Amino acid sequence: MNFKGKDIISIKDFSKPEINYILDYSKKMVDFAKGEKYIDILKGKVMSSLFFEPSTRTMLSFGCAMNRLGGRVIGFSDPGKTSQKKGESLADTIRMADSYSDLIVIRHPQEGAARLATEFAEVPVINAGDGAGQHPTQCLLDLFTILTEKKKIEGNKVILLGDLKYGRTVHSLAYALSLYGAELTFVSPKSLEMPREVVDECKDLGVKPVSTSNLEKSIRDTDVLYVTRIQKERFPDAEEYNKVVGTYTIDNKLLQNAKKDLIIMHPLPRLAEINPEVDTTPHALYFKEAFNGVPLRMALLSLTIGGEL
Amino acid sequence: MKELKIQPIENGTVIDHITACNAIKVLRILGIPEGHSSTISVAINVKSHLGKKDIVKIENRELDPKEVNKIALISPKATINIIRDFEVAEKFKVKLPKEIVGIVCCSNPTCVSNSNEPVKSRFKVISQDPAKIKCYYCEREPDDIAERII
Ligand SMILES: Nc1ncnc2c1ncn2[C@@H]1O[C@H](COP(=O)(O)OP(=O)(O)O)[C@@H](O)[C@H]1O
Ligand SMILES: [Zn+2]
Numbered sequence: 001m002n003f004k005g006k007d008i009i010s011i012k013d014f015s016k017p018e019i020n021y022i023l024d025y026s027k028k029m030v031d032f033a034k035g036e037k038y039i040d041i042l043k044g045k046v047m048s049s050l051f052f053e054p055s056t057r058t059m060l061s062f063g064c065a066m067n068r069l070g071g072r073v074i075g076f077s078d079p080g081k082t083s084q085k086k087g088e089s090l091a092d093t094i095r096m097a098d099s100y101s102d103l104i105v106i107r108h109p110q111e112g113a114a115r116l117a118t119e120f121a122e123v124p125v126i127n128a129g130d131g132a133g134q135h136p137t138q139c140l141l142d143l144f145t146i147l148t149e150k151k152k153i154e155g156n157k158v159i160l161l162g163d164l165k166y167g168r169t170v171h172s173l174a175y176a177l178s179l180y181g182a183e184l185t186f187v188s189p190k191s192l193e194m195p196r197e198v199v200d201e202c203k204d205l206g207v208k209p210v211s212t213s214n215l216e217k218s219i220r221d222t223d224v225l226y227v228t229r230i231q232k233e234r235f236p237d238a239e240e241y242n243k244v245v246g247t248y249t250i251d252n253k254l255l256q257n258a259k260k261d262l263i264i265m266h267p268l269p270r271l272a273e274i275n276p277e278v279d280t281t282p283h284a285l286y287f288k289e290a291f292n293g294v295p296l297r298m299a300l301l302s303l304t305i306g307g308e309l
Numbered sequence: 310m311k312e313l314k315i316q317p318i319e320n321g322t323v324i325d326h327i328t329a330c331n332a333i334k335v336l337r338i339l340g341i342p343e344g345h346s347s348t349i350s351v352a353i354n355v356k357s358h359l360g361k362k363d364i365v366k367i368e369n370r371e372l373d374p375k376e377v378n379k380i381a382l383i384s385p386k387a388t389i390n391i392i393r394d395f396e397v398a399e400k401f402k403v404k405l406p407k408e409i410v411g412i413v414c415c416s417n418p419t420c421v422s423n424s425n426e427p428v429k430s431r432f433k434v435i436s437q438d439p440a441k442i443k444c445y446y447c448e449r450e451p452d453d454i455a456e457r458i459i
Contacts (some may be wrong), residue, residue, distance in 0.1 A: 089425060091426060109419070111420050111446065111448075111449070112418055112421040112445075115446050116421045130447075132419070199318055
């Protein structure tokens with residue numbers, strides 16, 4: 001399989017064998033990601049890191065991944081300091097980054113920005129989140145996390161919890177998990193239910209997701225609980241937000257009914273939806289999940305820039 | 310002989326089998342009659358063996374494919390008849406191409422195609438009839454295509 005020069009914009013651009021290949025390759029990166037072993041397969045290569053919107057994990061883990069591979073990073077995390085503020089088009093910014101680097105990582109508040117970037121860049125473009133749109137590397141690292149913890153993705157009972165309406169990660173994750181034949185349960189307040197298009201996509205892939213608002217009941221036989229934050233910034237108005245925030249809280253009391261090997265994931269940042277008392281239980285996997293972003297992104301950088309292990 | 314509801318035309322285009330009550334939108338999409346001096350006749354809710362339909366007749370103008378595609382977005386069953394010398398010289402069914410470029414604007418206000426970037430709007434056609442399109446950039450599907458014709 002050859003990923004050299006390939007853009008990574010949406011999880012839907014990838015077939016299941018391609019995803020498997022990326023996940024397997026990421027496994028090989030774990031020791032290097034931890035700093036226990038050393039490689040420099042991207043020595044002399046430069047990654048542009050264009051963050052038009054704030055991010056902690058995604059930006060740091062991409063930067064970390066590139067450094068761990070021996071490459072270097074240029075870019076910005078505050079568009080206020082760039083020509084963007086003077087009204088330069090995204091297209092022109094991309095043309096510049098294209099000529100200064102071997103790969104572009106972009107996070108942008110407008111949906112479709114990464115796809116647009118591919119039209120103005122010769123070098124590969126990786127979408128690090130486009131507004132309420134796609135965030136494929138998050139989706140891949142979530143699959144990677146389930147795979148490494150559960151040894152397989154198919155057959156796991158997975159709950160996607162929280163803001164299923166506006167949350168971009170859960171949309172692509174629902175699709176990807178369906179591709180693997182996981183059993184899906186969508187738990188959310190009524191007003192934040194999974195959009196019909198996403199449910200239809202899962203059904204097209206042969207999965208019959210269950211939608212409910214009852215978490216206590218659904219958690220009993222679940223293998224993976226994927227929690228998301230109710231994102232204030234995606235709400236049209238504060239009133240709607242206030243109605244639903246705090247509907248679900250994961251705490252030790254709730255977990256009494258859960259399977260021993262239930263894993264809890266969260267794309268982070270988390271607010272009150274997971275009580276910190278859960279952090280020290282074996283269920284808590286969200287910090288490891290965040291670490292997994294490094295080997296996964298190392299794999300993507302090395303595959304797309306070309307410089308394989 | 311078949312009865313013609315409207316006067317025969319010598320040369321021009323007859324758009325037939327327009328979804329009932331959509332004739333006015335079809336004209337709007339085509340930018341007619343602005344700057345057009347020829348006679349245009351519109352028949353709305355014409356009975357046919359397939360139920361009701363609209364018909365538009367435009368004298369002295371042969372539609373080009375790009376305009377025809379626009380029509381397919383709101384009247385997927387329409388046929389285009391090119392009339393020359395009072396006869397139907399050419400006839401074809403409208404058909405959406407795989408992609409619609411620069412014809413419809415995206416319904417998503419925060420889609421990058423709605424900002425000042427040097428790109429045209431671009432949609433993938435996912436269904437012919439009813440017409441369904443998906444934005445190449447933000448992947449949304451506008452459900453009010455007729456209102457979004459540029
Ligand atoms: N010379 C003409 N002037 C105006 N309208 C015409 C003329 N010839 C045909 N039409 C109209 O064009 C459409 C297509 O004509 P025709 O091919 O004869 O019918 P159909 O598609 O129903 O088999 C019909 O609506 C018909 O009334
Ligand atoms: Zn769009």
